[in-house]
Amino acid sequence: MKLFARIAMLVMILLLAMPIFAQDEDIIPIDPDGELTETFTNADGDISVSYLAGMGVRESDYQIFMDFDLASNDSIIIATPRAIEFFDIPADTIEILSQSVYDTFANFIQESRPLEELVGEATVGDYVATTIAMEGRNGVKVVAYIFAVDAASPEFFVATLVSAEFVFAVDVETAILERIIESLVINDDVSAEATPSPFIEITPEVTPEAVVSAVEFVARPAPLEAFEAVELPQSVTLRDGILTINLPESWVTDGDDMVATNEATLLLFDGAVVVPVGDVVLQFGTPKNIKSAPLPEYNLVTVIEFLQSLTETNLPVYEYTDLPFVAYYMPLESDLVPENAFFIFVKIGEEADDILIVSGISGDFDADEATILAIIGSLVYDAALDV
Numbered sequence: 001m002k003l004f005a006r007i008a009m010l011v012m013i014l015l016l017a018m019p020i021f022a023q024d025e026d027i028i029p030i031d032p033d034g035e036l037t038e039t040f041t042n043a044d045g046d047i048s049v050s051y052l053a054g055m056g057v058r059e060s061d062y063q064i065f066m067d068f069d070l071a072s073n074d075s076i077i078i079a080t081p082r083a084i085e086f087f088d089i090p091a092d093t094i095e096i097l098s099q100s101v102y103d104t105f106a107n108f109i110q111e112s113r114p115l116e117e118l119v120g121e122a123t124v125g126d127y128v129a130t131t132i133a134m135e136g137r138n139g140v141k142v143v144a145y146i147f148a149v150d151a152a153s154p155e156f157f158v159a160t161l162v163s164a165e166f167v168f169a170v171d172v173e174t175a176i177l178e179r180i181i182e183s184l185v186i187n188d189d190v191s192a193e194a195t196p197s198p199f200i201e202i203t204p205e206v207t208p209e210a211v212v213s214a215v216e217f218v219a220r221p222a223p224l225e226a227f228e229a230v231e232l233p234q235s236v237t238l239r240d241g242i243l244t245i246n247l248p249e250s251w252v253t254d255g256d257d258m259v260a261t262n263e264a265t266l267l268l269f270d271g272a273v274v275v276p277v278g279d280v281v282l283q284f285g286t287p288k289n290i291k292s293a294p295l296p297e298y299n300l301v302t303v304i305e306f307l308q309s310l311t312e313t314n315l316p317v318y319e320y321t322d323l324p325f326v327a328y329y330m331p332l333e334s335d336l337v338p339e340n341a342f343f344i345f346v347k348i349g350e351e352a353d354d355i356l357i358v359s360g361i362s363g364d365f366d367a368d369e370a371t372i373l374a375i376i377g378s379l380v381y382d383a384a385l386d387v
Contacts, residue, residue: 030053030054030055030167031053031054032052032173032175032176034052036052036179036183037050037053038050038051038053038057040057040064040066042059042062043059044082045187047064047080047184047185047186047187048185049064049078049180049183049185051066051180052176055067055068061083062079062082063077063079064077064078065077066078068166068167068168068173069166073163073164073166074161074162074163074165074166074167074168075161075162075163076159076160076161076176077158077162078157078158078159079157079160080157081149081155081157084097091156094130094146094148094154094156095130097156097158098115098119098130098132098146101158102115102119102132102134105132105134105142105144105160106134109134109135109136109141109142110136111134111135111142113134118132118134119131119132120132120133122178124145124147124182125181125182127145127147127148127149127181128147129146129147129181130145130146131143131146132144139164139165140162140163141161141162141164141170142161142162142163143161143163143170143174143177144160144161145157145158145159145160145177145181146158147159147181149186157184159180159181161173161174161177215304215317217316217317217319218316218318219318219321220318220320220329221320221322222320222321222322222323222369222373223369224322224323227323227370227373227374227377230370230371230374231249232248232378233248233249234247234249234251235247236253236259238253238256238257238259238284239257239284239286239386240385241382241385242286242381242382242385243257243284243379243381243382244379244380244382245259245284245375245378245380246375246378247259248261248375250262252266253266254266257283258281258282259281259282259283259375260279260280260281260282261278261280262279265280266281275362276363277364277367278363278364278367279363280361280362280363280368280371281361282358282359282360282372283358283360284356284357284358284379286381286386287349287353287356287383287386297352297353298352298353298355300328300345300347300352300355303345303355304328304330304345307357311332311334312334313330313331313332313333313334315332317329317330318330320373323377325347325376326346327345327346327373327376329342329343329344330343330344331365339361340361340362340363340364340365341360342359342360342361342362342365343357344357344358344360344372344376345357345358348379348381356379356381358376
């Protein structure tokens, strides 16, 4: 279900993995009760929507993204009929499309309740919408409105709020979403060929090695002596048993997917405080997360390109040359992420898409590198549970 994959990845990396990447200064001054004074028209010129002053707006792959904050912690996404067609999403009926919306988001936010308990109906302006209200175990909320422009010949829109309640409460943001839906203007006289946003295209004639130049790889020797000396007496499970890792004695876990040097450091992220020197926090994704990203192929290069674009960073990626496992370190330097944030990519299988991402912050990565790599090196992945 590639249509919602960009947002699902945002949820994983910039919401679920955060408040690591959320900072107080990211909040944009917005009056939630103000008039919708701003207007955005898509590139094809056939769809216009109004929105609140201060919201960030952009378009990609026929989807309109409206952000309440600079780090996209709280966002509205409008997927147009052309997006649904372009990504070949089953949409013969509103029920089929609603199931696709639910399946995609429920997986990423770990919503355990069935669709039947979450679905409803609402009239918003001229539209009768099927609604789905989800809440993940970590508190991230997703509210989706699926509606047809013309009941006689249905073309569906999906307007979705993804909220960590970083800016406003979810009910306030939902009310704004409904006002934005009401403002929707469609010009049926405009048509255009569907062409996607640019991304790396990998075909049988162009091997992954041939496009590696799009990412700058730099060899990085691992601190092997320190790596081998790290003691990891704790064994913990993450992500409902999908991952098992070993930790130093004083480290703690949130019981889900995050680990940190101590409880105080783990709790820092409720307030988005920068991690001090001597402390580390890590969050572990799984290959299934990556495979919902909007990519033509799932391999190291395309995933890195996607995350560089997502985080607006373009630093070199460091390939460890002498570890007993294959890993790559990608430091992040962007207004969207705090100081000393990074990704580490780990190959956990023979296939190109067998990639696991660890996101984190270290107050001093060089000093903490051996411990971080030792923890990652202890990882056991149960693919049978990652479904």
